[in-house]
Amino acid sequence: MKEYRLTDWLPTTRKEVELRGWDELDVILFSGDAYVDHPSFGAAVIGRILEAEGLRVAIIPQPNWRDDLRDFKKLGRPRLFFGVSAGCMDSMVNKYTANKRLRSDDAYTPDARPDMRPEYPSIVYTQILKKLYPDVPVILGGIEASMRRLTHYDYWQDRVRPSILVDSGADALIYGMGEKPIMELVRKLKQQQPILDIPQLAYLTKEVLPQEGDITLFTHEECLKDKKKQASNFRHIEEESNKYAASRILQAVGRQTVVVNPPYAPLTEAELDRSFDLPYTRLPHPKYKGKRIPAYDMIKFSVNIHRGCFGGCAFCTISAHQGKFIVSRSKESILKEVKAVMELPDFKGYLSDLGGPSANMYKMRGRDEAMCKKCKRPSCIHPKVCPNLNTDHSPLLDIYHAVDSLPGIKKSFIGSGVRYDLLLHQSKDPKTNKSTQEYTRELIVRHVSGRLKVAPEHTSEQVLSIMRKPPFSQFGEFKKIFDRINREEGLRQQLIPYFISSHPGCKEEDMAELAVITKRLDFHLEQVQDFTPTPMTVATEAWYTGFHPYTLEPVFSAKTQREKLAQRQFFFWYKPEERRNIINELRRIGRKDLIDKLYGK
DSSP, rough: OOOOOGGGGGOOHHHHHHHHOOOOOOOOEESSOOOOOSSSHHHHHHHHHHHTTTTTTEEESSSSSSSSSSSHTTTTOOOOEHHHOOSSHHHHHHBBBBTTOOOOOOOSSSEEETTTTTTTTHHHHHHHHHHOOOOOEEEEESSHHHHHHSSEEEEETTTOOOOHHHHHOOSSEOSSHHHHHHHHOOOOOOTOOOOOOOOOOOEEEEEOOOOOEEEEOOOOOHHHHHHHHHHHHHHHHHHHHHHHHOEEEEETTEEEEEOOOOOOOOOOHHHHHHHHHOOOSSSSSSOOOOOOOOOHHHHHHHHEEEEEOOOTTOOHHHHHHHSSSOOOOHHHHHHHHHHHHTTTTTTSSESSEEEEETTOOOOOOBSSHHHHHHHHOOSSSSSSSTTBOOOOOOOHHHHHHHHHSSSTTOOOOOOOOHHHHHHOOOOOHHHHHHHHHHHHHHHHHHSSSSEEEEEEEESSSHHHHHHHHOOOHHHHHHHHHHHHHHHHHHHOOEEEEEESSSSSTHHHHHHHHHHHHHHHTTOOOSSSSEOOOOOHHHHHHHHSBBOOTTOOOOOOOOOOHHHHHHHHHGGGGGGGHHHHHHHHHHHHHTTTTHHHHHHOO
């Protein structure tokens, strides 16, 4: 195992800054998460990118916002800017359940303490820094700020809020994955050039010069008065998020305008490799010695092999944040990281995941890139797999084989969710179909730790259509293949399906049918969740406004606690304590015919 010194981490205190021989900092990053020096933690990535550019950068993780603000003062003012991120998750998802109950733990905090970050750290930290250092630029980043860059519905406050730039007072916001824009920002600030034309930047201005191709949304004030206008706005926002060459977006709020510059083109393989190949220790900062950080424990023996997801699920923020275009790492970069994982002191030979946002999209892209550059579909696989999409699984098989052949690797598991619609897809290319069959068998035989996670999400065709998920019949097809391969190989493995209740379009009757179907398939569901409306998803806009953003047709959503619990209980038809309530509910909704199917005569 490699021995590390304190100076191998980015500094977090005045003493650590002095140990490096620095008398001034160029950039200071504030994060709502603990500092884990690992490519899965955003502050570490941005810190290492800046360090590689020759900057002196420090990280202040989870500063205390309730005392005399010493954490915000201890390193003084940076030469260039403060960077602020709420962390790897939206802070409100992190702090509250779908029923708005305060969570008792925080996976991104030492010993899972739930009280180490405020609600909306992006706003709280920025307001403090602006009060203490009004002349120093504050740049927001991370998923909380990204998803709140325009007028959005906030489920926890049950109101429509303006861009987070308005509430926070930040000078600018970098949305999406920040490597390229942060490097350009630094270059411009060093040369004292204006920064407002940087791609992937959002900012507030009192004067905006219109450009050809701009998309002007309904104003914040119009959205407050008219839910249909809020829904209509979102279609433009999502379409521009999924274009190769997007337009600039403008939205007035009060006497100002939020300007969202188009994003950069997706990273190249070399650019993504560079980000992952930076000198991370892959360990929590030594200040946390003796304390567990659950989020780190979960990923410390895993390796991320690509970014982006072209699934376009209606309830998911991944494509909004990482984009729908897949950017894959080279085999060399992946193997280099696997070897680094193997050097960790408690590594026993088992990788917990070789994956990404979805397990099996590595190296997949359009055969004809020119077609992709004209496309604005949010999903490359819904309602059907795009004929231009190359679904060849050979490059992924090559990665699995290369990793498994390393001395010291006993097994590499796939912990990311598998898209079985890609495994069932019949391409016009026989070689692609052969690779998919080989991949399916390899996955089931060699890379499952006893349970394989998949996400059908529902059984109702109408609900699945709104979710942008494949028909439930495809889950049935995949289950047959999974069971057959297990029988042939003498394995006793389980398929673990994930389901969601209370999603827009879902009624109690749909949940009752789900209970009957999952009983027939002999599933006692465990991996279930109630839909949580989070900013910047189609599902959230439909849930809040009552209209589908693409059709403006009405969409039903369960909103009250009673409605949501009535739907959720159907997941647990097999629990004796739920039986009486479910029978009463089936009678109430006029579906007595399902009582016998669930409980017999």
